[in-house]
Amino acid sequence: MADVRYCTTEDGVRIAYSVQGQGPPLVVCPFFYESFADDDAMSQMKDLKDSLGAGRQVVRYCVRGSALSQRDGADLSQSKFPKDIEAVARAAGLERFALLAWGASGGTAIEFAAGHPDQVSHLVLYGTWARLLDVMPAENLGALAALCRTNWPMAAQTISDMSSRREAPELSMELAGQLRQNMTGEGLAALIDEFADFTHLLPAVKAPTLVLHRTGDLAVPFAAAQNIAAGIPNARLVPLKGEINHAGMGDSQAIADAVIAFLDEGREAPAEPAGAVTGGDTVRAILFTDLVGHTAMMRRLGDAAGREVLRDHERITRETLKAHAGAEVKTMGDGFMASFGSVTKGVECAIALQRAFDERNRSLPACPEPVEGRGAAHGSTGSPRAAASEPLHVRVGLNAGEPIEEEGDLFGETVILAARIAAQAEGGEILASLAVRELCAGKGFLFADRGELALRGFEDPVRAYDVRWRE
Numbered sequence: 033m034a035d036v037r038y039c040t041t042e043d044g045v046r047i048a049y050s051v052q053g054q055g056p057p058l059v060v061c062p063f064f065y066e067s068f069a070d071d072d073a074m075s076q077m078k079d080l081k082d083s084l085g086a087g088r089q090v091v092r093y094c095v096r097g098s099a100l101s102q103r104d105g106a107d108l109s110q111s112k113f114p115k116d117i118e119a120v121a122r123a124a125g126l127e128r129f130a131l132l133a134w135g136a137s138g139g140t141a142i143e144f145a146a147g148h149p150d151q152v153s154h155l156v157l158y159g160t161w162a163r164l165l166d167v168m169p170a171e172n173l174g175a176l177a178a179l180c181r182t183n184w185p186m187a188a189q190t191i192s193d194m195s196s197r198r199e200a201p202e203l204s205m206e207l208a209g210q211l212r213q214n215m216t217g218e219g220l221a222a223l224i225d226e227f228a229d230f231t232h233l234l235p236a237v238k239a240p241t242l243v244l245h246r247t248g249d250l251a252v253p254f255a256a257a258q259n260i261a262a263g264i265p266n267a268r269l270v271p272l273k274g275e276i277n278h279a280g281m282g283d284s285q286a287i288a289d290a291v292i293a294f295l296d297e298g299r300e301a302p303a304e305p306a307g308a309v310t311g312g313d314t315v316r317a318i319l320f321t322d323l324v325g326h327t328a329m330m331r332r333l334g335d336a337a338g339r340e341v342l343r344d345h346e347r348i349t350r351e352t353l354k355a356h357a358g359a360e361v362k363t364m365g366d367g368f369m370a371s372f373g374s375v376t377k378g379v380e381c382a383i384a385l386q387r388a389f390d391e392r393n394r395s396l397p398a399c400p401e402p403v404e405g406r407g408a409a410h411g412s413t414g415s416p417r418a419a420a421s422e423p424l425h426v427r428v429g430l431n432a433g434e435p436i437e438e439e440g441d442l443f444g445e446t447v448i449l450a451a452r453i454a455a456q457a458e459g460g461e462i463l464a465s466l467a468v469r470e471l472c473a474g475k476g477f478l479f480a481d482r483g484e485l486a487l488r489g490f491e492d493p494v495r496a497y498d499v500r501w502r503e
Contacts, residue, residue, distance in 0.1 A: 035050055035051075036048050036049075036050060036069070036100060037049050037050060037051070037123070039119045039120060039122070039123035040119060041096070041112075041115040041116060041118065041119040042115055042118065042119070043107060043112060043115060045096045045101070045102050045105075045106045045107070045112075045115070045116070045119075046101060046102040047093055047094065047095075047096060047101045047102070047116050047119050047120060048067075048093060048094045048099070048100035048101045049091060049092065049093035049094075049120045049123065049124070050068055050091070050092050050093075051089065051090075051091050051124050052085060052089070052090050052092075053085050053087075053088055053089050053090050054087075054088075054089055055087045055088040055089050056087075056088050056089065056129075056130065056295070057088070057089045057090075057091060057124070057126050057128075057129035057130065058084065058085070058088045058089065058090050058091070058129065058130045058131075058132060058295070059091045059092075059093075059117065059120065059121065059126070059129050059130070059131050059132070060081065060084070060090060060091070060092045060132045061093075061095075061117070061131070061132065061133040061134070061137035061140060061141055062092075062093070062094060062095055062098075062099075062135075062136070062137055063077075063134050063135040063136070063137070063278075063279065064135045064136045064191075064207075064211065065094075065095060065097075065098040065099065065136065065211065065214055065215040065220070066094075066098075066099060066210055066211075066214055067094055067098075067099035067100050067210075067214055068092040068093070068094065068099075068100075069099075069100065070099075070210050070214070077279070077280040079280070079284065080279060080280050080284045080287065080288055083285070083288035083292070084132070084288055084291055084292065086292075088295075091120060091121075091124050091126065091129070093116060093117075093120045094214075095113060095116055095137070095140075096108065096112065096113065096116055097215070097216075097219050098214050098215045098219070099214040099215075101116075103216070103219075108219055108222055108223060109226070110139065110140075110223065110226050110228040111143075113137075113139075113140040113143075114140055114143045114144040114147065116140075117131070117140070117141075117144045118144070118148075121151065126151075127151070128150070128151055128152075128153050129151065129152070129153060130152070130153050130154040130155075130156065130295055131144065131145060131152050131154070131155050131156070131239075132156040132158075132291065133155075133156070133157055133158075133160060134157070134158040134159050134160055134279050135159055135160055135252075135277070135279075136160075137160070138157050138160025138161055138162065138230075138260075139160075139161070139162060139164075139228050139230040141155060141157065142155075142157070142162055142230045142233055142234065142237060142260075143230055143233055145237045145238075145239050145241075146233040146234075146236035146237050147236075149236075149237075149238040149239065152239040153239060153240075154239055154240050154241075154242070154294065154295055155237060155239045155240070155241040155242070155264075156241075156242045156244070156291050156294065156295075157241065157242070157243050157244070157257075157260060158243075158244040158245065158279055158287060158291075159244070159245055159246065159249060159251075159252055159257075159277045159279060160252065160256070160257075160260075161252055161256040161259075161260070162229070162230045162231045162233075162234060162256070162259060162260050162263065163228075163229045163230065163231050163256075163259070164224070164226075164227050164228050164229070165227060165229070166252075166253065166255065166256040166259060167251070167252055167253070167256065170227065173224050173227065174224075176190070176191075176224060177220075177221040177224040177225055178221075180217040180218070180220050180221035180224065181217055181218060181221045183217075184212060184216070184217030185208075185212055187217055187220075188208045188209075188211040188212045188217075189204075189205075189208040191208070191211065192204045192205075192207040192208040192211060193208075194250060194251035194277070198250070198275075198276075200276065200278070200281050203278065203281060207278070231259065231263055234260065234263030234264045235263060235264070235265060237264045237265070237267075238265070240266065240294075241261075241264045241266070241267040241268070242267070242268050242270065242290065242291065242294040243257050243260050243261045243264075243267055243268065243269045243270070244257075244270050244272060244287055244290055244291070245257030245269070245270075245271060245272065246271075246272045246273065246274040246275060246276070246277070246282065247271045247272065247273065247274075248273075248274060248275035249274075249275060249276075249277050250275050250276070250277065251277035252277055254271065257269060257271075258466075258470060261470055261473055262470075262473065265474060266473070266474030267473060267474065268294075268471070268473065268474075269470040269471065269473065270290050270471075271467065271470075272286050272287065272290075273286070273434075316371055316372065316373060316432070316433070316434075316435065317371065317372040317374070317375040317377070317378030317379075317430060317431070317432045317468065318369070318370075318371055318378075318430070318431050318432070318433070318435060318442065318446055318447055318450040319358065319368075319369070319370045319371070319372065319378050319381065319382060319428065319429070319430050319450065320367060320368070320369055320428070320429045320430075320450050320451050320453075320454035321349060321367045321368045321370075321385065321426050321427070321428050321454070322366060322367040322426065322427045322454055322455070322457075323342075323345055323366040323367060323424065323425075323426055324425040324426065324427055324458075324459035325425065325459075326342075326365075326366035329341065329422060333422065337422075341422045341424065342365070342366070344392070344424065345366075345424050345426070346363070348385070348388050348389060348392065348424075349368050349385065351388075352381060352384050352385050352388055353368075353370050353381060355381075355384065356372070356377050356378075356380055356381035356384060357372065357373065357374070357377050358370045358371070358372050358377070358378070358381050359371050359372070361440070361441060361442055362441065367454075369442070369447075369450075369451075371435070371442060375432045375468055375471040375472055376471075376472060376475050378430055378432075378468070379430060379462075379464065379468065379472055379475075379477055379499060382428045382430055382462045382464075382499060382501070383462065383477075383499065383501040385426065385428060386426070386428065386460060386461075386462060386501045387501060389424050389425070389426050389460075390460070390502075392423075392424060393423040393424065393425075396421045396422075396423060397421050425459030425460055426459065426460070427454055427455075427457035427458060427459055427460075427461055427463075428454060428457060428461070428462040428463070429450050429451065429452070429453035429454025429455070429456070429457055429462075429463050429464075430450060430453070430462065430463070430464040430465065430468045430499070431446055431447075431449045431450035431453060431464070431465040431467060431468060432446070432465065432467040432468050432471055433445070433446030433449070433467060434446055435447050448489060449465060449487070449490070449494065450465070452487040452488060452489070452490070452494075453465055453485070453487070453494070453496055456485055456487070456496065461498060462498065462499035462501060463482065463496045463497070463498060463499070464479065464496065464497045464498075464499050465494065465495075465496065465497075466494075466495045466496075466497070468497070469497045477499060477500075478499070478500035479497040479498065479499060479500070480497060480498040480500060481495070481497055481498075482495075482496045482497060482498050483495065483496070484496075
């Protein structure tokens with residue numbers, strides 16, 4: 033069990049904290065008003081925090097009004113919670129440190145990072161929110177606050193059940209017991225009543241930021257993470273599989289791998305975070321191209337001349353894929369499917385493709401008059417000169433996810449969605465999924481919202497974005 037130390041905040045509240053390990057400092061905020069002593073007793077959280085703490089100095093604390101910290105007389109206004117981090121960092125002698133927050137501590141960490149840019153080297157946010165109304169509507173929050181005041185044991189169990197009841201019922205009971213022990217119903221109700229909103233502080237966060245969230249989270253909707261990542265300059269969003277909010281349950285190693293890779297950047301080449309929706313064991317983007325008007329062109333030019341045009345299309349596509357580390361999965365005659373180990377590379381390649389075809393089209397001579405030959409017999413121009421002047425307009429679709437790989441081919445929903453999105457594009461357009469847009473946040477690309485698309489085979493509408501590629 034970690035040694036318990038105490039320090040005092042500027043407003044006179046005694047805060048319990050612990051310091052363990054050696055190396056670059058990492059301050060870990062509480063998940064949901066728990067005691068770090070409880071974490072040591074819970075094997076799930078202990079394993080996760082042991083992984084995060086390898087080679088680091090880990091500083092943990094209990095927030096004011098809860099667990100081992102001062103409860104009576106502590107001001108529980110949301111604006112006071114960053115003072116806990118200030119006091120702990122000062123007492124531990126930390127001048128600059130990485131800050132990790134999850135669950136209920138997200139807003140506190142955002143406010144601290146925005147107000148202390150010289151102290152926070154990295155910010156990591158998992159399973160959290162910047163605005164409490166992103167978790168549930170106001171009327172639901174009001175009802176939950178009332179339950180906290182009138183029946184605290186039931187409220188504690190309800191809160192614990194939100195994401196863990198289905199996957200880990202025993203854990204849900206344990207968490208409810210800890211919550212009842214470490215926090216009061218009145219204290220939590222007062223926090224809920226504030227409807228805290230930190231979204232106005234997001235643009236002020238200057239530290240490199242990693243946002244992690246499970247896409248099926250039953251307690252905190254994935255949209256809450258998207259809002260955070262969209263608001264913080266250059267933030268990275270890594271979607272993870274799963275629906276349980278508790279960090280120690282589900283694939284907790286995916287969380288640890290992603291955090292470690294992020295914090296270790298610049299020291300050595302990081303490993304790809306396991307479990308990310310960005311693709312199997314490596315980051316992967318799926319790109320589809322489709323030559324617009326292919327059938328009409330073949331009918332107009334004839335087989336021989338039409339094949340000449342297709343060869344030009346294939347040459348440009350393959351040269352561009354090679355230049356951007358793209359792997360050709362297969363060709364469908366009038367289109368390609370390719371994959372990339374980086375979503376950024378995939379978008380760069382899509383842009384390069386459209387620019388290459390645009391440059392080719394601009395350089396074409398005027399279309400010559402029809403000549404006799406096979407194409408002319410069918411009312412087409414069918415000559416080599418006609419083929420040389422035929423413009424090529426390509427539509428491109430992009431998605432990012434975890435395709436299934438078998439014998440060199442890729443399958444699954446990620447692939448299907450990329451193809452469906454490509455089919456919605458016009459010639460000369462690049463359409464990308466929300467996953468691509470979020471994973472490219474801060475990379476300098478221009479995305480225009482195209483709204484929600486009704487796609488065949490997908491029950492819910494899919495939001496798509498137009499990637500701007502013209503200079």
